[in-house]
Amino acid sequence: xxxxxxxxxxxxxxxxxxxxxxxxxxxxxxxxxxxxxxxxxxxxxxxxxxxxxxxxxxxxxxxxxxxxxxxxxxxxxxxxxxxxxxxxxxxxxxxxxxxxxxxxxxxxxxxxxxxxxxxxxxxxxxxxxxxxxxxxxxxxxxxxxxxxxxxxxxxxxxxxxxxxxxxxxxxxxxxxxxxxxxxxxxxxxxxxxxxxxxxxxxxxxxxxxxxxxxxxxxxxxxxxxxxxxxxxxxxxxxxxxxxxxxxxxxxxxxxxxxxxxxxxxxxxxxxxxxxxxxxxxxxxxxxxxxxxxxxxxxx
Amino acid sequence: xxxxxxxxxxxxxxxxxxxxxxxxxxxxxxxxxxxxxxxxxxxxxxxxxxxxxxxxxxxxxxxxxxxxxxxxxxxxxxxxxxxxxxxxxxxxxxxxxxxxxxxxxxxxxxxxxxxxxxxxxxxxxxxxxxxxxxxxxxxxxxxxxxxxxxxxxxxxxxxxxxxxxxxxxxxxxxxxxxxx
Numbered sequence: 001x002x003x004x005x006x007x008x009x010x011x012x013x014x015x016x017x018x019x020x021x022x023x024x025x026x027x028x029x030x031x032x033x034x035x036x037x038x039x040x041x042x043x044x045x046x047x048x049x050x051x052x053x054x055x056x057x058x059x060x061x062x063x064x065x066x067x068x069x070x071x072x073x074x075x076x077x078x079x080x081x082x083x084x085x086x087x088x089x090x091x092x093x094x095x096x097x098x099x100x101x102x103x104x105x106x107x108x109x110x111x112x113x114x115x116x117x118x119x120x121x122x123x124x125x126x127x128x129x130x131x132x133x134x135x136x137x138x139x140x141x142x143x144x145x146x147x148x149x150x151x152x153x154x155x156x157x158x159x160x161x162x163x164x165x166x167x168x169x170x171x172x173x174x175x176x177x178x179x180x181x182x183x184x185x186x187x188x189x190x191x192x193x194x195x196x197x198x199x200x201x202x203x204x205x206x207x208x209x210x211x212x213x214x215x216x217x218x219x220x221x222x223x224x225x226x227x228x229x230x231x232x233x234x235x236x237x238x239x240x241x242x243x244x245x246x247x248x249x250x251x252x253x254x255x256x257x258x259x260x261x262x263x264x265x266x267x268x269x270x271x272x273x274x275x276x277x278x279x280x281x282x283x284x285x286x287x288x289x290x291x292x293x294x295x296x297x298x299x
Numbered sequence: 300x301x302x303x304x305x306x307x308x309x310x311x312x313x314x315x316x317x318x319x320x321x322x323x324x325x326x327x328x329x330x331x332x333x334x335x336x337x338x339x340x341x342x343x344x345x346x347x348x349x350x351x352x353x354x355x356x357x358x359x360x361x362x363x364x365x366x367x368x369x370x371x372x373x374x375x376x377x378x379x380x381x382x383x384x385x386x387x388x389x390x391x392x393x394x395x396x397x398x399x400x401x402x403x404x405x406x407x408x409x410x411x412x413x414x415x416x417x418x419x420x421x422x423x424x425x426x427x428x429x430x431x432x433x434x435x436x437x438x439x440x441x442x443x444x445x446x447x448x449x450x451x452x453x454x455x456x457x458x459x460x461x462x463x464x465x466x467x468x469x470x471x472x473x474x475x476x477x478x479x
Contacts, residue, residue: 010466011412011431011432012432013409014408017326019319019322019336023336027318027339028311031311036307038306039306039307
């Protein structure tokens with residue numbers, strides 16, 4: 001009986017363990033040839049990928065600037081609602097809460113409506129302005145909650161009257177205030193039903209939608225809210241003279257606390273009127289974001 | 300990830316470093332020089348095509364051999380129904396230094412050895428060649444065959460037992476006596 005080693009020696013002897021030299025060099029040449037081919041393919045792929053990328057981005061940029069891309073993008077962003085906003089700002093605790101009790105309020109120039117009574121729209125409405133404001137605040141590193149809840153839709157589905165709208169919007173607001181003690185400011189954003197000449201101001205040749213700050217006399221926080229609204233107005237006067245229509249006090253109607261009793265630092269804003277354009281509204285929203293940043297530092 | 304620019308040099312280096320071992324594995328596995336050469340080429344073409352997927356954490360040599368094992372077993376499956384015993388096998392075994400009688404004896408011995416190896420199940424055959432001829436450790440063999448170390452031990456043991464039974468010197472002497 002042989003040992004393992006002998007057995008393998010026997011196997012080794014059985015076969016010619018060295019390949020043909022011609023074969024060895026031919027294979028080397030063949031492999032080098034294939035490698036060159038692969039390299040060429042890869043380069044071609046990389047080239048075509050990068051040129052595709054350049055062409056695509058050029059198309060996207062031209063679409064954005066020369067066609068109606070900008071509007072589409074803004075619209076798409078706004079329909080994401082409050083949850084989708086960007087990056088690191090969301091890590092901070094929110095400071096501002098924005099909502100719309102009359103969320104369908106719209107603009108005759110953006111829709112087919114003729115009068116303020118018809119100017120209500122499912123998509124092109126005041127919620128877009130609130131969204132713009134919230135985006136502008138986030139860009140200034142102020143974390144903001146924008147509640148784009150369809151209050152009117154809830155009213156309709158529950159069979160409630162228009163007068164109950166503040167009660168419906170109150171639910172989300174008080175819930176948010178319980179959850180985020182960090183919130184310092186609450187904006188309920190509307191648009192006015194006044195004519196265009198009342199709600200429009202031209203600053204340095206550019207049309208803005210004018211803003212009026214509405215404070216309820218009947219809420220427990222009346223004094224603080226009034227101070228807050230007055231501060232916003234006066235800061236706005238410094239930077240954008242004429243943009244603010246001032247502070248309006250209200251003391252009647254069944255819903256007249258406007259939920260302003262929930263937090264000192266609440267204000268109802270009418271940004272522009274039914275005859276303004278979204279573009280004018282957005283400008284004012286940007287200006288308001290700037291003022292908000294100033295004021296939040298002092299609060 | 301290999302340097303893309305040097306792919307050509309890299310595959311050439313790898314090839315020159317490993318072709319002999321791979322060839323030896325394949326000649327023992329297939330028993331035929333032509334096949335072994337074709338298969339060796341096939342192994343290194345696959346190595347080239349998959350070099351981008353090679354995980355540099357592993358040993359390059361065991362990776363190449365796991366490809367070689369796949370190539371060998373694929374080849375075995377293709378040849379299953381045709382005779383493994385090629386005519387060409389005897390043609391290449393011509394040794395000129397020996398007397399005719401020795402040639403007969405030696406050829407007879409080689410025939411027996413070859414037949415014994417060719418009869419082994421491919422999994423046993425691979426384990427036996429990797430351990431015995433290529434001298435891989437049990438751990439490396441397990442990596443190449445993608446099985447556990449204990450399975451390698453068992454397979455190798457069974458392969459050896461089977462080979463010894465068939466290639467017993469006593470039996471061989473008897474064969475020669477009969478032949479004479």
